[in-house]
Amino acid sequence: xxxxxxxxxxxxxxxxxxxxxxxxxxxxxxxxxxxxxxxxxxxxxxxxxxxxxxxxxxxxxxxxxxxxxxxxxxxxxxxxxxxxxxxxxxxxxxxxxxxxxxxxxxxxxxxxxxxxxxxxx
Numbered sequence: 782x783x784x785x786x787x788x789x790x791x792x793x794x795x796x797x798x799x800x801x802x803x804x805x806x807x808x809x810x811x812x813x814x815x816x817x818x819x820x821x822x823x824x825x826x827x828x829x830x831x832x833x834x835x836x837x838x839x840x841x842x843x844x845x846x847x848x849x850x851x852x853x854x855x856x857x858x859x860x861x862x863x864x865x866x867x868x869x870x871x872x873x874x875x876x877x878x879x880x881x882x883x884x885x886x887x888x889x890x891x892x893x894x895x896x897x898x899x900x901x902x
Contacts, residue, residue: 784894785850786842792857792887793838796831803828815874850891857888 782790802810804825808818841849861881867873 788890790842793835796835800828800832814876854888854892857884860884
């Protein structure tokens with residue numbers, strides 16, 4: 782597995798774990814990030830979506846789907862923009878931005894790995 786694929790695979794595993802937590806014990810995670818706990822199904826729907834995204838990431842990594850790796854760089858970097866906007870607008874507490882930091886760090890790892898594999902990219 783290439784370094785870029787490894788970075789996407791690790792990020793996919795992170796998504797699988799996060800999705801599993803949101804599906805099974807969502808309020809533990811919400812409370813840890815100072816978000817209001819809920820008994821509504823929406824958080825578990827988000828967990829399912831995150832889990833399914835994790836499957837896409839891990840399968841793409843195993844298939845060495847380089848185009849997918851490139852797409853994820855820009856999309857993962859956008860997460861911190863959305864989360865920061867949510868915090869600035871008062872929709873969410875500041876710790877939510879930490880999830881965006883994870884996305885940016887993962888995207889940077891993938892970008893560096895792709896650049897090292899093909900400096901012309």
